[in-house]
Amino acid sequence: MSAEIVSFTGISGVGKTTFLRCLAERVPFQHLTGGSLIAAARKASLNQRDALRYADLDENQGLLIAGFRLSRDPTAPCIIMDGHAVIDVGDGLEELPVEVFRELGITKMVHLEAEPARIRTNRSNDTTRQRPVYDHETLSRHQLASHARAKSIAAALNIEFHVVTHIDVEHLAVCLLKA
Template identity: 40%
Template sequence: MQIVAIVTGISGVGKSRLLAKVMRKSQGQLLVASDLIADELSMRGERAVSRDKLRELDITKNQRMFAAGFARRADRTTDLIVLDAHVVIDTPRGLEPMSADVFLNIGANLIVFVEDEPERILKHRIKDKTRQRPVRDLDTLREQQTLAKSVAAGIAKNLEIDFHVISSGDVAALKDVLRTPGHIR
């Protein structure tokens, strides 16, 4: 059985760093939702947009582009596909939760929520000069993380799939959750 694992958490929590460490020796496939969306928009002849600018576009359209990009790029011959994604988008209009349907449509059967102390998330966001995230204070990041965790749990419940919460940087915990024979060492 193929595992399609969604690894989520708010921007700056360290998902990408954690996934790079865990997936380095993996037999599975790692996909990044923002890359799928940007690639799909580009393939359809739309102007190039950075991953940080995607939040400013129509979220419903982005979800369609995400699903189309996933369908096009997912390796259905591997037993493990890990998707670095968000379940709540910090848009200029406010926080917008993702629909469970988009995760149902790609066959997600596991959600892992990565969390950390808001103080550490804020430090990561300030230090990361490669990204253009909205400026948020500690209370806002705390609220955003609480909402994102609740949305992720709700999606898992709606889809009747496993849901796990792990701490940022906990390589062993993520390996354990994703462990399938021969795929994560």
């Protein structure tokens, strides 16, 4: 049986890592983050990973795919790839190509969403990251764009698409355990 490979997306600051920590208490999985894989491939420190959004998108995605292939545990029944469907490059959003998700072998797409006020608070409170500060309207637009892109990727790959919020940890655990 091959591994379930879940792409867990959402905009920066939505709380993906926090959600996945809670999920890990219920379901075993290997947790890989796109930013960490790219930073490792570029030999950048983890605190430099936020600046990587300004690097060449195609090159970053090639490094992500190579890093994923090297880092994935072939014995893990479930791998969750924590990343993005769109990248904030400073002067707008860039959509990640469907081919990246196809190359990773994604079998399920999950998009985490939160109220813009929560995202803004998360970004403000996380002093370990360097993220742009946006108003609620901009965060809402970014989240809608991310949702639309994640949904279109799932459609192109003909895989399940789920939208979750912070209260849906148990729901996602059940979905993953059924797989």
